[in-house]
Amino acid sequence: MAPDRSAPPDAEPYRVHAVRYATLETLRSAAFLGGDPSGGTIRLDYFVWTIEGNGRTFVVDTGFKAPVAERRGRQWLRCPTEGLRALGIDAAQVQELIVTHLHYDHAGNLDLFPRARLHLQEREMRFVTGRLMCFRHGSFSGLIEQEDVITLVRSLFEGRIAYLDGHAEIAPGLQLHRVGGHTPGLQVVRVWTERGWLVLASDATHFYENIAAERPFHAFVDLAEMFDGWRAVRALADSPEHIIPGHDALVMRQYPAAPGLEGIAVRLDAEPAFSGMAAAAAASAPGH
Ligand SMILES: [Zn+2]
Numbered sequence: 001m002a003p004d005r006s007a008p009p010d011a012e013p014y015r016v017h018a019v020r021y022a023t024l025e026t027l028r029s030a031a032f033l034g035g036d037p038s039g040g041t042i043r044l045d046y047f048v049w050t051i052e053g054n055g056r057t058f059v060v061d062t063g064f065k066a067p068v069a070e071r072r073g074r075q076w077l078r079c080p081t082e083g084l085r086a087l088g089i090d091a092a093q094v095q096e097l098i099v100t101h102l103h104y105d106h107a108g109n110l111d112l113f114p115r116a117r118l119h120l121q122e123r124e125m126r127f128v129t130g131r132l133m134c135f136r137h138g139s140f141s142g143l144i145e146q147e148d149v150i151t152l153v154r155s156l157f158e159g160r161i162a163y164l165d166g167h168a169e170i171a172p173g174l175q176l177h178r179v180g181g182h183t184p185g186l187q188v189v190r191v192w193t194e195r196g197w198l199v200l201a202s203d204a205t206h207f208y209e210n211i212a213a214e215r216p217f218h219a220f221v222d223l224a225e226m227f228d229g230w231r232a233v234r235a236l237a238d239s240p241e242h243i244i245p246g247h248d249a250l251v252m253r254q255y256p257a258a259p260g261l262e263g264i265a266v267r268l269d270a271e272p273a274f275s276g277m278a279a280a281a282a283a284s285a286p287g288h
Pocket residue numbers: 103105106203246247
């Protein structure tokens with residue numbers, strides 16, 4: 001069923017920010033399934049996102065901590081909660097946290113949000129406590145931090161997890177949709193803004209190039225679901241310019257910085273300066 005593209009009758013447009021907290025220059029051949037003939041590099045930026053409006057504040061994902069960055073060789077810029085504070089959001093007071101999935105770079109600071117209700121797909125919790133974690137290496141357990149799962153189980157017994165199964169509207173003009181693929185319970189966020197329905201795709205597409213050139217990221221649990229997820233993301237967003245990838249460094253160049261926060265936070269509900277999707281398609285074209 002095609003998603004309803006009309007304005008929600010009961011919601012004002014939300015303000016949406018991407019907050020960058022870490023970065024990594026890596027080989028393109030290590031980023032894409034099947035490698036890459038170019039021998040070039042690609043930059044991954046690491047983000048959390050904020051959604052504000054209708055009297056509420058939602059934070060999407062929580063990033064990782066400095067020791068994890070060090071162990072995994074990522075360049076840590078600042079704690080994600082510092083970026084949030086610069087936007088006027090105190091993590092300790094946040095009431096609503098959307099967790100797109102439970103990889104280390106998305107669920108690593110849950111302890112810094114002690115009051116938040118967590119919106120998480122039940123399937124994702126089953127994944128990080130299930131049989132695939134019995135394999136101690138590789139792209140299943142290798143991308144999960146044990147401490148994050150323990151923190152999560154604590155928040156479960158504190159009554160703070162709101163489990164989802166599939167699609168849900170958690171506030172007027174704010175929807176979560178499970179797409180899976182990268183992890184079983186990966187969900188994307190569809191949010192109503194001044195410029196229409198925006199999709200925070202998280203790791204349904206790490207880069208514009210994944211979705212634009214139909215080239216999967218190297219880590220996934222279900223490749224077919226990843227391809228289906230691209231179709232779902234395209235259908236949920238009002239245009240390709242309404243899709244926000246999870247790790248693309250272009251995002252910081254496309255969107256205007258929040259006042260005084262150059263290099264830290266950009267405003268995603270503003271018009272982009274150029275098309276990230278078109279730039280990625282051109283970069284990926286044969287002969288480039
Ligand atoms: Zn990620």
